[in-house]
Amino acid sequence: MDTKAVSYRVFKFQEIADRIENRITEGSLLPGERLPSERKLVAELQVSRSSVREAFRILVQKDLVEIRRGARGGAFVKPPSCKQTSGPAEDLLQFDRLSLDQIAEFRDQIESGVVVLAVARLNSDDLRMLNYRLETVRSYLAKGSGWVDEFIEADKAVHLCIAKIAGNPLFSQALKATLGLKRYFFRFLDLAPCLMEKDFQDLSAIVRAMENHQPEAAARITRAHISRFNELTA
Template identity: 30%
Template sequence: MLDRVLLGGNAASALRPVRVTSAVDEVADRLLTAIAVGDFLPGERLPAERELTTLLHVSRPTVREAIGRLQAIGVIEIRRGRNGGAYVRDSWTESTAAAVRHTLLPRWEEFEQLFDLRSLVEGMVAATAARRRGPKDLDPMRDALNAYLSARTPRDEQAADSAFHQAVGAATGNPQIVLLSRDLLARISLGFPVEPWGKGERTHFQRGSHDHKALYEAIAAGEPERAEEIARGHFMISAEMIRDVLARVRGADTP
């Protein structure tokens, strides 16, 4: 739906399905970039082949070959057994800069539009939650906030952050709002419905802690204007992380 609204009636947008003529290249580049911005963190398992085919609109052989390329350059390792799969080893290699250029630069103007749109939409989500939330809506929000504040690893932080914002979305009482929020997240995260997490910098965690506490308090107090303002600023953190990755590449290109 958002593809049609933003870009004139088809899905060939900033996060268009991978082009068939260069599918393996694009899948590999998109995965490398997603790892660089922290959609998937070191030690974390990538989505299974079947899920990746659905997210990226390509065949399983294409996904399998792209995963093989990432294994060959040392970004991921393949583990066998019950908990087997493709696990992230490193967030940045010599191949990452080229992948970021191919994935982000041609579509950067559209990404900036999406960052702006997401800030506006998530402000609306927070304001609606503040207007509509019931007493029971606050419990999962508070639990997720406590989990975030007590997290010991970037992956735990990322999971608690997701749970917190899911609880805020649920408090709106409108599943379509939740779907809209998820769609925008996937579009800024290269097709994966996962919040970028950078390298787990403590400055981002500390800012997130402050924002989460303030947002919870505004929603609990039924203050929609305050909740909207906090959320609009908070959801620019992910945009800043992606900008940082692109700036790293541009800096490397500078003589």
């Protein structure tokens, strides 16, 4: 067997896995988002299908990606879990040592500041991505209450997209960990059908304020949006 060929293959699937992991870490691939198909990655990266599959296997082992079967299946980014974390700050979030009030206070303070930075750093590509995320929320709203889980993940993706636009990966990582706390959204799951429309209206207003370069308005709407959610989940 050609040892150079074997080494090249090992390097390629590890490189693919690393590239996808970096995109997840930096926030350009968000929880619940579907990864490109094997066929698309093979064509885009000029690698073999076996290399792509091996890369997916590594990401599944790291608990970063899950493989879903069926017509709507594929490889999807998983919400943060304790396997993905290290360090006291992440442990604090992952093991639910914070009260709901502390989580609510964190979101209120961090996201209202993050959106101001995002407005200042917003470019046309960011805006297109933000509107794409918003349109995904709209699509699940139109499908109705049977799509609450998908609606919530799409909602989170808008918030994480704003954090990514702000340009500091620490914002993305801290917010991603916070939004990964399932108990924070537990109460919302019961109330969601009657609140989905209002939630979407809030997100739309935030995006429009960002598009119009109105940081104060974007921060005000963000705080009102989070405050209402926090009151419901208390």
